[in-house]
Amino acid sequence: MNAIGFIEGPLDAPLPWTRINWDTVRRNVSRLQARIVKAVRAGRWHRVGSLQRLLRKSLGAKLLAVQRATSNQGKNTAGVDGIVLKTPAQKWQQAQALHHPDYRPLPVRRIYIPKKNGKKRALGIPAQSDRAEQALDLLALDPVSETLADSCSYGFRKERSPKDAMQRCFLSLAKRSSAEWILEGDIRACFDAFDHDWLIDHTPTHQGRLRAWLKSGFMEQRRIFPTERGTAQGGIISPAVANMALDGLEDRIRTRFKRRGKVNLIRFADDFVITGESRSILEEDVTPLVTEFLHERGLVLAPEKTRIVHIDDGFDFLGFHFRKYGGKLLIKPARASIDHIHGKVKTILQTGQHWPQSEIIRTLNPVLRGWGNYYRNVASKAVFLGLDNRIWRLTWNWARRRHPQKNHEWIWKRYFPRQGSRRWIFNDGCHTLVSLGYIPIRRHVLVRSGTNPYDPQDADYFRQRRAANRAYPSHDGLANVR
Secondary structure, three states, X not given: OOOOOEOOOOOOOOOHHHHEOHHHHHHHHHXXXXXXXXXHHOOXXXXXXXXXXXXXXXXXXXXXXXXXXXXXXXXXOOOOOOOOOOOHHHHHHHHHHOOOOOOOOOOEEEEEEEOOOOOEEEEEEOOXXXXXXXXXXXXXHHHHHHXXXXXXXXXXXXXXOHHHHHHHHHHHHOOOOOOOEXXXXXXXXXXXXXXXXXXXXXOOOOHHHHHHHHOOOEEEOOEEEOOOEOOOOOOOOHHHHHHHHHOOHHHHHHHHHOOOOOOEEEEEOOEEEEEEOOHHHHHHHHHHHHHHHXXXXXXXXXXXXXXXXXXXXXXXXXXXXXXXXXXXXXXXEOHHHHHHHHHHHHHHHHHOOOOOHHHHHHHHHHHHHHHHHHOOOOOOHHHHHHHHHHXXXXXXXXXXXXXXXOXXXXXXXXXXXXXXXXXXXXXXXXXXXXXXXXXXOOOOOOOOOOOOOOOHHHHHHHHHHHHHHHOOOOOOOOOOOO
C-alpha cells in the first residue's frame, strides 16, 4: 500500500477509485488537520495558511472531498449543469481536476422547499463539481472553525448534536436558583442575509474562492440573477461559514456581564436562546447587544418571532418543550413535533391504503424509530404511550377500510395477532410495527466543553463517547419481538 492509500497496483488503471484505501487516506488528512489545530492554538496564522494550502493540494483531501460530494443526501441532485458524478471513473476525474487555478464556479440552481408555516424557503443547489471544491476547502477550514468555536454552539459541528444543546439548556435552567427568563432569538433569513464583505474579511479560508462562491449568482427559470447577500444553503461549506460568522457572541456576552444576571447563551446554527434573571436585563441589555452583533454581519432579529418568556410558561427549542412545574424543569417533545409525527403516520396510511401490511410496517418503522430515538433522552414516556394509542387507532381504521365487509374479530386476528402475552400488536407474523412506549428513557450526556474532534489529544474521549452511545443502540420498540 502506498502513501496516498491505494492498494498496490498500476495507478494508470481505468478505475483507480475502486482501489483506494479510505482508512489510510483519512489518517493522512487527519494528520494535516491536527497540525492546523495546533497552529491555530499557537496563534501562528501564517503557518495555518500554509498548512491549509498544503492540505488543499493533497490528493487524499481531493479524494475525500469528491467522496463527500457524491455520497451525501444530495448525491443524486444535479446543479445547473445537470451532471451527477456516479461512476468511479467520473469521481476519479473530478478529484484530479480539483483546485485548478482557473476554476470558476457555476451559478447555483434555485429551488423552493415548503416550510412548516406554509411558506417556501429558497434553496441554492451548487453543481456537484462546485460541491466537491467546497468540500475540499471545508477540510482545511473546519479544523479552524472547531478550534475557535463558541462552547455554546452545537449546530453543524462534528461530534455535537441538538441533544447537546438541549442538555446545555437543562443545566442552565434546572436549578431552583437558575435564571427564570428566556430570550428566544430568531434571525430573519439568516443564510440569505449575510454581508459578503464581512464573510470574506473574517473567514480564514481561500478568499478568492469564497468570494467566487458567494458572488456566483443563481439560476431560476433559465435566467441568471446576481447574489448580493447571503450564502447558498445547499453549499457544503455554507454551514461552517455561517457558524464562524455567528461565533463570538458568547465572548461578547461574557465580557459584558461577567457572570452577572445569570446570562447564558445556547446556540444551534442560527437558532439560539439566552437566559437571564429578569425580563428587564434581557430587554434592556441583552437584546441591544445581540442586535448590534448581528448588524455587523448584515443580520437582524425577526421581531415577530423573537420573544421573552418566563420558564413557568415554557418555550420550544429544537423540537423540545422546556417548562418548570412547581419549580421542577421538565423537557418534553414539543406539541408541534407531536402533531407532525401523527400527521405523517396518517398520511402514510392514507397513501398506502392498498399496500400490503408488510410494506406499511417497513415504511412506518424508520419514521417512528427515528422520532422516538430523538426524544428518548427527555420526559417522553407519557407522550410515547399516547402516540402509541393514536397510531393504533390509525392502523385499526386502515385495516377496517380495507375490509369493510369483515367483522372486528376477523380484522383483529388478521392484522393484530397475539404476540406472547401481548395483544393488539400491528404485525404480519414477520414484521412488527415499532411501539414508542417500549423505547427506554435515558439522560443524554453533554459533550465536554472545549473538546475538538480534530485534536489527537481528544481522540480517546470521542472514541469512548461513541462506544458509550453504541452501548445504547437505537431501540426498535416491539420491532424485534417475535
